[in-house]
Amino acid sequence: MKDTLPMDxxxxxxxxxxxxxxxxxxxxxNGFWNENGRIIDWFKPFDKVLDDSKKPFYRWFIxxxxxxxxxxxxxxxxxxxxxxxxxxxxPEKGEExxxxxxxxxxxxxAFARGLLNLGVKKGxxxxxYMPMILxxxxxxxxxxxxxxxxxxxxxxxxxxxxxxxxxxSNSKTIITADGxxxxxxxxQLKNIVDKAIDLSNGVDNVIxxxxxxxxxxxxxDRDYYYDDIIEDGYVEPEQMDxxxxxxxxxxxxxxxKPKGILHANGGYPVWIANTLKWxxxxxxxxxxxxxxxxxWITGHSYIVFAPLLLGLTSVMYEGAIDYPxxxxxxxxxxxxxxxxxxxxxxxxxxxxxYGEKYPLSHDLSSLKTLGTVGEPINPAAxxxxxxxxxxxxxxxxxxxxxxxxGGFTISPSARLGLPDLKPGSATFPMPGIDAEIxxxxxxxxxxxxxxxxxxxxxxxxxxxxxxxxDKRYIDTYFSKFKGKYFMGDYAIQDxxxxxxxxxxxxxxxxxxxxxxxTIEVEDGLVSMKEIAExxxxxxxxxxxxxxxxxxxxxxxxxxxxxxxxxxxxxRIRNNLGPIMVPEEIHIxxxxxxxxxxxxxxxxxKAVYLDQLPGDISxxxxxxxxEEIKRAVxxxx
Ligand code: WTA
Numbered sequence: 001m002k003d004t005l006p007m008d009x010x011x012x013x014x015x016x017x018x019x020x021x022x023x024x025x026x027x028x029x030n031g032f033w034n035e036n037g038r039i040i041d042w043f044k045p046f047d048k049v050l051d052d053s054k055k056p057f058y059r060w061f062i063x064x065x066x067x068x069x070x071x072x073x074x075x076x077x078x079x080x081x082x083x084x085x086x087x088x089x090x091p092e093k094g095e096e097x098x099x100x101x102x103x104x105x106x107x108x109x110a111f112a113r114g115l116l117n118l119g120v121k122k123g124x125x126x127x128x129y130m131p132m133i134l135x136x137x138x139x140x141x142x143x144x145x146x147x148x149x150x151x152x153x154x155x156x157x158x159x160x161x162x163x164x165x166x167x168x169s170n171s172k173t174i175i176t177a178d179g180x181x182x183x184x185x186x187x188q189l190k191n192i193v194d195k196a197i198d199l200s201n202g203v204d205n206v207i208x209x210x211x212x213x214x215x216x217x218x219x220x221d222r223d224y225y226y227d228d229i230i231e232d233g234y235v236e237p238e239q240m241d242x243x244x245x246x247x248x249x250x251x252x253x254x255x256x257k258p259k260g261i262l263h264a265n266g267g268y269p270v271w272i273a274n275t276l277k278w279x280x281x282x283x284x285x286x287x288x289x290x291x292x293x294x295x296w297i298t299g300h301s302y303i304v305f306a307p308l309l310l311g312l313t314s315v316m317y318e319g320a321i322d323y324p325x326x327x328x329x330x331x332x333x334x335x336x337x338x339x340x341x342x343x344x345x346x347x348x349x350x351x352x353x354y355g356e357k358y359p360l361s362h363d364l365s366s367l368k369t370l371g372t373v374g375e376p377i378n379p380a381a382x383x384x385x386x387x388x389x390x391x392x393x394x395x396x397x398x399x400x401x402x403x404x405x406g407g408f409t410i411s412p413s414a415r416l417g418l419p420d421l422k423p424g425s426a427t428f429p430m431p432g433i434d435a436e437i438x439x440x441x442x443x444x445x446x447x448x449x450x451x452x453x454x455x456x457x458x459x460x461x462x463x464x465x466x467x468x469x470d471k472r473y474i475d476t477y478f479s480k481f482k483g484k485y486f487m488g489d490y491a492i493q494d495x496x497x498x499x500x501x502x503x504x505x506x507x508x509x510x511x512x513x514x515x516x517x518t519i520e521v522e523d524g525l526v527s528m529k530e531i532a533e534x535x536x537x538x539x540x541x542x543x544x545x546x547x548x549x550x551x552x553x554x555x556x557x558x559x560x561x562x563x564x565x566x567x568x569x570x571r572i573r574n575n576l577g578p579i580m581v582p583e584e585i586h587i588x589x590x591x592x593x594x595x596x597x598x599x600x601x602x603x604x605k606a607v608y609l610d611q612l613p614g615d616i617s618x619x620x621x622x623x624x625x626e627e628i629k630r631a632v633x634x635x636x
Pocket of ligand 1: 251296373375376377399400401402403404426487488501502504510513514515
């Protein structure tokens with residue numbers, strides 16, 4: 001942990017600016033946010049920075065009126081950014097497409113008009129289920145322009161998961177594409193939407209972008225082609241209240257039901273624009289590439305909105321980073337002269353496995369700063385990223401944050417002053433983030449001791465609530481340590497004050513950076529007619545972080561067989577999506593349970609990983625442990 005790495009002199013901005021800004025952000029909340037809240041334009045300025053009268057429902061920039069689409073587009077086309085490239089869109093295969101700020105502005109207006117013509121109104125909820133094509137950010141911005149609340153569902157989710165999100169968000173309009181490309185295959189998105197609608201409470205409009213030109217069913221008076229509804233012209237951006245909802249994004253937690261995280265029109269944009277500026281210090285001429293998917297918060301905040309708010313040029317890549325060849329990422333960096341790269345530890349570990357010869361065969365000298373997100377980065381991957389990709393001259397910006405936090409919470413700050421980096425540490429909190437680490441009883445742990453990371457005070461990027469479920473918002477985030485925001489991760493702060501994030505403290509997994517609730521997968525399994533009980537946990541994996549392992553028991557009358565297991569996997573793939581399919585499913589006759597009937601996931605996992613199972617005094621059926629051991633012996 002003492003492994004400090006002195007940075008290249010040119011990055012050694014003195015840290016005093018960081019500490020000064022950080023302290024000011026906590027001591028003078030009004031002054032700090034009065035100033036930094038102006039990173040976006042307001043139609044009507046806010047008259048108060050923070051209203052904390054209804055804790056923990058914090059409201060920011062009170063009575064301010066703004067519009068995210070206006071801030072991403074209209075204000076830039078009034079100045080020299082008008083003809084600047086907003087996105088260089090790179091497809092999995094074929095030629096790139098370039099769209100300027102003015103071009104994007106025109107397209108967003110045309111789609112906003114199309115939505116209005118269909119009868120969509122301010123406050124309506126819209127589900128977006130799309131591949132990584134330009135129409136995805138266009139759809140998000142068009143919704144923001146007219147004040148419709150968008151709910152992007154990752155295109156790797158299956159029909160049941162999609163239906164649940166359509167229903168919970170109460171979306172009556174869906175924006176999708178005929179299909180999407182993934183490693184040379186076509187994913188039939190419109191077909192999945194059709195099946196999800198059958199499982200939903202009813203949908204009025206489906207808007208379909210022609211992308212793969214595959215054959216699809218179009219339901220009259222419900223389904224419309226995007227090309228047929230867009231209409232050139234200008235749509236006045238809605239004046240949104242700072243605390244009107246902007247979007248819903250579902251994320252996994254510790255129950256089977258995903259949570260709809262609701263973000264606001266004012267605080268969220270202010271937070272993401274400031275954090276991108278602080279952490280990466282992008283320059284006007286830089287090319288930024290956030291290699292995430294728009295279906296996740298990283299894509300929302302740092303592919304679409306923050307770079308546009310700052311008027312940057314971004315690469316947006318449709319495909320997989322190792323397709324068609326393992327050098328795809330390096331080829332894109334070289335071809336488009338990427339300066340700032342933001343990706344995940346999983347991606348780095350995967351590309352590292354292919355070997356150095358791929359990055360070494362490309363000119364990566366345009367790179368200035370490297371970022372990572374999604375899970376803890378292990379020192380070996382950090383060093384490879386730093387040395388092989390960055391040639392030991394690019395700082396690594398390890399950004400720790402979550403869907404709920406809107407943007408970065410702990411991250412080195414290239415703008416305010418970089419600390420000496422320590423491989424594997426996200427270093428220090430962003431301004432406005434008052435973090436601490438507590439033990440089970442809510443007492444501060446000592447430096448070097450592991451505990452739960454919490455944030456003591458609100459910041460503008462904090463979600464408004466959980467959609468339709470204020471109670472869950474309070475219970476999940478503000479109850480374990482009363483009044484403090486509980487992040488659900490373990491952390492350590494070392495003697496130098498650096499934060500080290502150690503992974504989830506709950507039943508949530510990170511599989512290739514995707515956040516997966518084990519209980520969601522269990523629910524998916526036990527909803528099948530053959531399965532009686534299921535226990536799901538994560539098995540550590542050197543590339544993916546976690547892989548999903550399931551133990552299940554069958555109902556009477558069903559026999560275990562390899563075909564059955566394959567069939568179960570296939571149904572999980574269709575219902576929940578490919579990212580939720582367990583890598584291993586083991587059928588046993590009983591699973592370890594407490595006397596009150598709760599499945600002891602922890603015991604199964606320990607036996608599976610050949611670790612000590614800990615306290616098993618409440619175990620009801622000891623034989624079950626023996627059976628798991630035997631099952632594990634057979635696999636190994
Ligand atoms: C994990 C992704 C360590 C963490 C932006 C968090 C990280 C969860 C890091 C949120 C990091 C994210 N170091 N762990 N730099 N970044 N995490 O909502 O467990 O998909 O709680 O947001 O990812 O995942 P989510």
